[in-house]
Amino acid sequence: MMPRQGAALITGGARRLGRAMALNLAARGYDLIIHYNSAEEDAQALSEEASNFGAAVHLVQGDLSDASFMQNLLPQAKLLCPHLNLLINNASVFFPVSLAETELDTLDLFFSMHLKAPLILSRDFARLCEQGNIINMVDSLTLKNPVTYLPYILSKKALVDLTELTAKALGPQIRVNAIGPGYILPPVTGNADVGERWIKRTPLQRSGEVTDITAALNSLLDNPFLTGQILWVDGGHRL
Ligand SMILES: NC(=O)c1ccc[n+]([C@@H]2O[C@H](COP(=O)([O-])OP(=O)(O)OC[C@H]3O[C@@H](n4cnc5c(N)ncnc54)[C@H](OP(=O)(O)O)[C@@H]3O)[C@@H](O)[C@H]2O)c1
Numbered sequence: 533m534m535p536r537q538g539a540a541l542i543t544g545g546a547r548r549l550g551r552a553m554a555l556n557l558a559a560r561g562y563d564l565i566i567h568y569n570s571a572e573e574d575a576q577a578l579s580e581e582a583s584n585f586g587a588a589v590h591l592v593q594g595d596l597s598d599a600s601f602m603q604n605l606l607p608q609a610k611l612l613c614p615h616l617n618l619l620i621n622n623a624s625v626f627f628p629v630s631l632a633e634t635e636l637d638t639l640d641l642f643f644s645m646h647l648k649a650p651l652i653l654s655r656d657f658a659r660l661c662e663q664g665n666i667i668n669m670v671d672s673l674t675l676k677n678p679v680t681y682l683p684y685i686l687s688k689k690a691l692v693d694l695t696e697l698t699a700k701a702l703g704p705q706i707r708v709n710a711i712g713p714g715y716i717l718p719p720v721t722g723n724a725d726v727g728e729r730w731i732k733r734t735p736l737q738r739s740g741e742v743t744d745i746t747a748a749l750n751s752l753l754d755n756p757f758l759t760g761q762i763l764w765v766d767g768g769h770r771l
Contacts, residue, residue: 535561537617545620546574550622550623553620567623568591621649625684643690666702672764675764692712710763727739740767
């Protein structure tokens with residue numbers, strides 16, 4: 533069995549890319565705190581699967597747009613796993629909203645998920661954990677400015693900036709990097725032919741695999757001289 537490498541808190545970690553990163557980390561010897569909101573069954577199934585790698589797995593349920601839950605999450609994770617040394621800000625909401633359709637509550641939701649929660653969790657990680665890594669999940673679409681997703685794009689751009697600012701603020705004890713996926717998994721609510729259109733405009737002529745994301749995660753964790761790096765994992769689509 534792998535010696536324990538530390539412990540990771542993954543927000544929105546029960547399904548899809550969060551799940552893949554969790555299993556990858558369990559195989560690398562991390563214990564896990566999997567935060568989820570609605571995906572209880574998936575979280576339970578992931579917990580069993582990750583335990584097979586010898587990982588201690590803790591599940592924490594809550595809505596990250598609820599300020600009191602969000603502010604308590606990192607202290608709770610640190611109590612569950614005192615050896616916490618990795619935070620992955622992965623939880624996200626993704627749906628089209630144009631400028632004309634943007635209302636204050638929609639704006640609040642996108643900015644709570646993609647800026648406020650990552651910022652407060654990063655602050656608390658720095659306060660409570662002596663050293664480690666923070667990984668923010670951004671999106672290579674931020675480089676294409678699709679205005680049909682205006683508040684989503686704006687909030688993920690803010691997360692790119694937060695990555696650079698916190699990398700500068702938190703060194704040398706804490707490295708902060710981001711992964712910017714292209715089209716890896718179809719959106720939960722989305723249009724089936726988006727993937728084909730995306731592939732046609734992508735130099736590498738395919739969509740991504742979850743293993744492309746876990747490989748990016750591993751390379752950010754394994755290179756001790758990387759901080760403030762945004763690793764675009766998009767087959768060149770942004771170009
Ligand atoms: N999939 C892609 O191809 C792709 C492309 C570009 C960028 N990304 C980025 O990569 C990351 C992972 O992608 P993904 O597609 O796996 O993400 P996702 O399925 O869209 O979202 C991840 C999780 O966020 C959680 N979440 C949503 N609203 C929440 C709330 N109010 N409070 C707490 N948690 C909430 C959900 O948890 P529950 O299910 O438990 O409710 C969901 O499973 C995201 O940050 C995404 O923006 C992904």
